[in-house]
Amino acid sequence: MSTAIITLSSKGQVVIPKEIRDEQHWAAGTELTLVSNASGVTLKAVPKKTGRNLADLIGMLQHDGSSLSTEALCKPVDLNEESGQDAKHDRF
Numbered sequence: 166m167s168t169a170i171i172t173l174s175s176k177g178q179v180v181i182p183k184e185i186r187d188e189q190h191w192a193a194g195t196e197l198t199l200v201s202n203a204s205g206v207t208l209k210a211v212p213k214k215t216g217r218n219l220a221d222l223i224g225m226l227q228h229d230g231s232s233l234s235t236e237a238l239c240k241p242v243d244l245n246e247e248s249g250q251d252a253k254h255d256r257f
Contacts, residue, residue, distance in 0.1 A: 196211040
């Protein structure tokens, strides 16, 4: 992590040194969030949106075998009500 001393301009602007921009992979147009806190401010890049939504994930995991019932899928992880332990471990 690099440290730099910068100067606030008369217009309230600052220049982030190239070394730090390169280290953070901040190119021109990168959106930043400035958060005020008790010790000063924190500057963070706004996370890039991937452009994907939940509907894009449908069909991502393909299964070539026969369909399983919900009960069959849940059976390996059913809990034993008495002990609260995994029922699978009780069989051994």
